Amino acid sequence: MSRRLPAIAPVAPLGAAVLWGGMYVVSRWGFEAIPPVTLAFLRVLLGGVVLLLVVRLREPTRSFSRAEWSRFALLGVWVAVTLATQFLGTALTTASQGSLLTVLTPVFTLALGVALLDESLSRAKVVGTGLALAGTLVVVAATTDLGTLDGGAGGGSLGGTVGGLGVLALLLASLGWALYTVQGAPLVRRYGALTTATYSTLFAVPLLAVGAGVEVVTTGADLGAISWTPALLAAVGYLGVASTALAWYLWYKGLEYVDSGTVAVFFFAQPVVGTVLGVLLLDEQAGPAFLLGGAVMAVGIYVVSSARGE
Template sequence: MDDPRSKIVLFVPSFAAILWGGMYVVSKWGFQSIPPVTLAFLRVFIGAAVLLGVVRVAYPRRSFTRRDWQGFAVLGVWVAVTMGTQFVGTDLTTASEGSLITVLTPVFTLGLGVGFLKEELTLRKLAGTVLAIGGTVFVLSGQYELATIGAGSAAGIGFLVVASAGWAAYTVCGKPLIRRYSALETATYSTVLAVPLLAVLVPVELRFTDATIRSVSVTGPLVAAVLYLGVLSTAVAWYCWYKGMEVTDAGTVAVFFFAQPIVGAALGAVVLGESIGTEFFIGGLLMALGVYVVTTAS
């Protein structure tokens, strides 16, 4: 990372992980009032609106070829697949299952980066990733009873695995467009094109499942939760994630994803008063060491 701009990778993707750290609790709470696919649609719709407003100011005269729009559309499909399966899977699984399956996302990203972008898989990068995985699992073992894995729906676990693979594909497939244009434009137009795909699924969810809009009234906390998911966890976090891809490879950016469950555990302690033990600190140190090893691998 000789380019000074590359130093941005040390905090921008990690900021995305911080924002995602509280997403599981917020979305799980939101499901009490809004069905999963409907909440995913609202999240992406709000995120797309925010991103589009920013990109119109930043790049007012940008135009794209048909091939570019096809690329954005492919990314939009991955967004729709990821958001739909992630929210349905989260609704059907336990907290421990959701947090543990999250570990698969950077693993898938590393593999797809090597397979499709021809990124180099060095021993140092592999070792750092393994350290980060071990640290994350160590943290989760202190936060949850991992012996209860499997208590949730098998379908829910399957949905979360698909969501992990989908986000990895979104990360890797976005690289060519990020190189050609920018992280902001790629995140914006892929999100915008995902909106109609998720919109189509909302009436399907309400018609063919027992899902209903259960909230009697629009409350302040509910609005805050939806705005958190749309503005922070989507618009800001997705831009930050892709911004890291501007200056480094997918395998390096992916390692920051391991911070998500660790941030979630820390927020649980601060906001909800949950206890954290020595596993949290030991696991956090291992994860941080893994991130350091990966980000200094070149």
């Protein structure tokens, strides 16, 4: 039966994609100065603290059973897996290989939603997702060097091995976020987006702390040598507050109203937003192919988000 969705249903996940697209510009302002897993830890720690403060103000006395805590903890595992493999994969691959995260996450989410939650696979969802995927591929091709798929490490055997590990990490990151989305949906509809985003984020903090410690020991990174410039502090602040606390809440907020496959299609907007911000703030160029791909992607998102009874 058809039903009218509230305006927040498409606006929330689109807002999350916009905030994630902003990470592209932020990265150019210097947050690569911190080792990848350590950066992921700082991001989630800051985001978790912000979310917890808000939850405690809104729900100061709420408690959960052991079974409920275990479900939040599982989501925390997927958060940790996603961020660790995403940051490592990005560090080991080229920009074009990194686009795997954007392209495959919605595809994995759609498939897992059907398999694990028995979500419907309507014609509108298939067609819209296909259009969004095609448009995103055009955008990626128009804004990255697709001739550097050897791993970005010089083209030798080591480069190919490192690049292959990077691609594998990005595939795991895509799958991890898809599982975070799909397995979080029932909790979101029971406890709300804010509560679910908060406690799943907090459970990821100790896991990423261990990963950061292993990273420092194995790489010999000198954290004391990090130069905490205003740009770096702003970058970490954006990652923690905007692209974690706010964006993850908005992502889950969409799940309060529509299924995971519908929310996932908004993920395709991330590279388009990143490119637009690059043009506006970094004097980068975007040609007709980018505009065409962005338009096709927007049509695909509209088809999925406007479908009735999803």
